[in-house]
Amino acid sequence: MNKKLFALVDCNNFYASCERLFRPELKEKPIVVLSNNDGCIVARSNEAKALGISMGAPYFKSKELIRRHNVQVFSSNYSLYGDLSHRVMSVLQDMEPEVEIYSIDEAFISLPASNHQDLTDYAKSLKARVEQWVGIPVSVGIAPTKTLAKLAGRVAKKNGKYGGVFALTDHDELDALLSSIDVGDVWGIGRRSAEKLHRQGILNVFQLKNANDNWLRKNLTVTGLRTAMELRGTSCIPLDSAQPNKKAIISSRSFGQPISSLADLKEAIATHVSIAAKKLRDQRSAAHSIHVFIYTNRFKEDAPQYSGNMTIPLPQASSYTPTMIKHAMQGLERVYKPGYKYNKAGVMLTELVPQDRVQRNLFAQENRESLPLMETVDRINQAWGRNTIRFAVEGLKQSWQMKQSHKSPAYTTSWAEIPVVKASL
DNA sequence: TCTGGGGTCCTAGGACCC
DNA sequence: TCTGGGGTCCTAGGACCC
Numbered sequence: 001m002n003k004k005l006f007a008l009v010d011c012n013n014f015y016a017s018c019e020r021l022f023r024p025e026l027k028e029k030p031i032v033v034l035s036n037n038d039g040c041i042v043a044r045s046n047e048a049k050a051l052g053i054s055m056g057a058p059y060f061k062s063k064e065l066i067r068r069h070n071v072q073v074f075s076s077n078y079s080l081y082g083d084l085s086h087r088v089m090s091v092l093q094d095m096e097p098e099v100e101i102y103s104i105d106e107a108f109i110s111l112p113a114s115n116h117q118d119l120t121d122y123a124k125s126l127k128a129r130v131e132q133w134v135g136i137p138v139s140v141g142i143a144p145t146k147t148l149a150k151l152a153g154r155v156a157k158k159n160g161k162y163g164g165v166f167a168l169t170d171h172d173e174l175d176a177l178l179s180s181i182d183v184g185d186v187w188g189i190g191r192r193s194a195e196k197l198h199r200q201g202i203l204n205v206f207q208l209k210n211a212n213d214n215w216l217r218k219n220l221t222v223t224g225l226r227t228a229m230e231l232r233g234t235s236c237i238p239l240d241s242a243q244p245n246k247k248a249i250i251s252s253r254s255f256g257q258p259i260s261s262l263a264d265l266k267e268a269i270a271t272h273v274s275i276a277a278k279k280l281r282d283q284r285s286a287a288h289s290i291h292v293f294i295y296t297n298r299f300k301e302d303a304p305q306y307s308g309n310m311t312i313p314l315p316q317a318s319s320y321t322p323t324m325i326k327h328a329m330q331g332l333e334r335v336y337k338p339g340y341k342y343n344k345a346g347v348m349l350t351e352l353v354p355q356d357r358v359q360r361n362l363f364a365q366e367n368r369e370s371l372p373l374m375e376t377v378d379r380i381n382q383a384w385g386r387n388t389i390r391f392a393v394e395g396l397k398q399s400w401q402m403k404q405s406h407k408s409p410a411y412t413t414s415w416a417e418i419p420v421v422k423a424s425l
Numbered sequence: 426t427c428t429g430g431g432g433t434c435c436t437a438g439g440a441c442c443c
Numbered sequence: 444t445c446t447g448g449g450g451t452c453c454t455a456g457g458a459c460c461c
Contacts, residue, residue: 035429042429042461058428076429103461190459221435223459250431299428346430403427 003113005142006239007123008149009092009130011085012137012157012164014105015043018084019074021135022411022419030071034059037254037402038075075404079413087134095126100241108146110239116169123165142167146237147230150187151177151205178206178231188227193220205231245283245352251276252346255400258297262336265294265345266329267395272347273328274394277321278381280349281374286317286358288351290324292331297343308335317351317358320369321377324349325393 011017015033020026030047041057051069053062066073085104093099098110123140130138141153148168156166168174184194186205196219202211209231216225226236251272259265269292280287293309312331318324328347377389409417
């Protein structure tokens, strides 16, 4: 039988590893990487984890701990992480025909079934090549289903004795292992489902695997039942190596400081439309509607709260930034209320259709749209930097721009920031 | 003082139709 | 006083992922 297995390749502490790649003196030193706006901690090196710095926690709450242990802090640098991710994935795709890029730091690979030793040896060679060619450490988990491969990857990463590779092929071992892991650590079981399972007395993964199907279906919907099936070794989630077009495109940000004026919000919304429309054109789609939203800071419970949002249908699907900005501005004017301190704004483009199949609307005003113009703008910005040409409504000062106090250089994507190596005689 | 962003899938419930 | 049943479509919101 030519059975297939799944391998999950997962970059270790990805963002922290990226930063360290160009700062080798930080090897074995604690590092954290912050979310946009320097808000939360989104990545930690092992040393930082060992200090008890928690994932996803607000930065300011850990500041004292970070200062005390001299932890290196980085603002997120997505052009660097994106580029290194691409390099890792290229190595995998060179070695394997069927690769699903699951996230910026993870990929599933389809492997033919084989004995434990061969699988482990192969995974180790894969891991070694990524580390040698790109410089990013990875872990590999192998199993008959994606859900089990995720668990195997977790074991590979957590237990040093496996050398970063773990294959779940022995069934006796499997059940003992599953009994030692909390249901909340399973891929697809989030906080809410874990609470439900706990209330039902289903605490560990072995119990989830053997839970009653009807109960699962009723309480955790088909997705919960599917997860249980996968734990039993029945593959329900196939490898999907195609990168389908997105069905929705979002651009949003918290502001570096709260803003109140309609003028500032207009700049921010226009900027988000511009970013989202570029992504839309990149996948050769057009959008039928634009959703605009603005929020006050929900964490400031004593301040007046307001959240305004509106979906604006377009007369005909568009990817032409000026048209989209125009409609978004009208939507913003309708949801804007003065007197609030806004903290976040954004847009979501939905009802996406292929650009070459846009239905022309006889009565639409948008008959002056020029896609060649947008293509030219995109090309210039590609060559000279993202903000070389932009729309006046996006503003010049952009006083609402996010905070990035600890950002590292774009080492690999900007000529101006490329590392300089000096040799001395 | 300071709390991320982008995406998918599923379901319940309302609107509407015959 | 009595007040159907079945179907589709759409949307908002929840839950999950990294």
